[in-house]
Amino acid sequence: MAHFILNTIALVDKLNSGYSQSQLIPLAHDMGFDAIELRDEFLQEADIPNIVQLAEQFNTEVYYSVNEPLIKDGHFNQRFFNQLKLSQELHTKHLKMNIGSLANFDNVFPREFLDAITTDISLTVENNQSSEDSNLNNTLHFFEIINSQKMPITFCFDTANWLWVNTDPITAVEKLAPNVSYLHLKNASNKSGVLSTTQSLENGAVNIPSIISKCSVQDYGFEYQSTIEQLTQDLVKIKSITKAY
Template sequence: MPLPKIVIVASSFGIESVIKQGHATLVPLAVAAGADGIEIRRELFHDAVCHSVDALQALAKTLNSQQLLAVYSAPTPLFLDDGALNLDALSDLLREAEALNASSLKLQLGHFAGDVDVSALRATLAASNVALLVENGQLQTGGRIADFTNFFAICSMAKLPVGMTFDIGNWIWAGEDPLRAAQQLTPYVHYIHCKGVEGEGMRRFAAAPNEDTLAYWRKCLAVLPKTVPRGIEYPLPDQGIGPAAKQHVAQLRSV
């Protein structure tokens, strides 16, 4: 069985650094760490020029020169506060993801109210060759297991090409059990985010895994698909510069 590809989420290299210096500066760091790709975070672009077609195509060329895959991530919800699909934003983001030559576009679920305009979503997705993934968030809204099981049941029945980014740490933020979520949602998972969680309540933060965290990841990953990409989403030591980043990539690949 092939080993999973490891993607490093851009914020793991230091949010302020990425905003100031740009995503292209992460390419040699990701290569040195032995990663297979970078998750490009739209919220870390310092101005609108960065997500123009020309800028994204230039970034795609830089990534491709080192054979790194791109995941395109935006904090945008698929469903608006009134439960309607956020189709205009989805169309725009899919076009940006295409310019980046991204393998997938990752969004938040948002305010899923139990219904999906299947025809409208199908038409929007058919206009792009980029896969749409929805991620469980850190809040109850967009972070409940029941919402995801209901949403994907509709997608499955309608044969909508939508997958899931399964964030192990975010389930804890939202007060849900990651292992139970894995048992119910595995058929839909196309990408896995891995981060440790420290602190309580509003003072929780992402952290590198300790032995207890790694043991729990193993339980979840034993249930989840074995070969889908895994993303590092916690602060890397020394902002990803040096041998420690390579150790974290190797560790996640082998968990």
């Protein structure tokens, strides 16, 4: 069964005007989303009990997005365990991080990490807009390591971020599809050599329906700033498209 997830960056105007992330849960529910994806940069410790209470009240699943690399300076990033603790406080089993650069990576993962991702958490890693961390070769190499060690880490494929690293998203998804469990949907346009995210999935250089058709996923996240009205319209369209897959 498909899950449609609102990343809170979508309503960043409300966050900037004083809303907490917990206050976006009823809005996401009313818009037709099944889940909300909290962002670490907006997370307030005092808001965590409200998040847990409102998520239960509105039957809204919680995902947690952390702008932190899993691999840092050639080693496993021990800050993972800080994020795991916060995930537990948020009552979520969905944690997403970035990969990080694999240059000089020692290929060592702590036993505590392996235990955690086997029992406590569903961990995904995402491509960001950094050419060092998210170029296609780095991403493919990461999953060569993960697959060889049979580790339960999957890929959150951001549909537009590939443009920032000069890679065709269709080429990327064709190579990475077996590892993709989550699509972060957004589009982008290039105006006078400057890339920017658009406010609708239908506007931009990325063929979103084509990418959806090449992946066997159940999680669809909406991660672009827009209005409630436009996000709701895009959600209806994506629900219609995904019925075919």
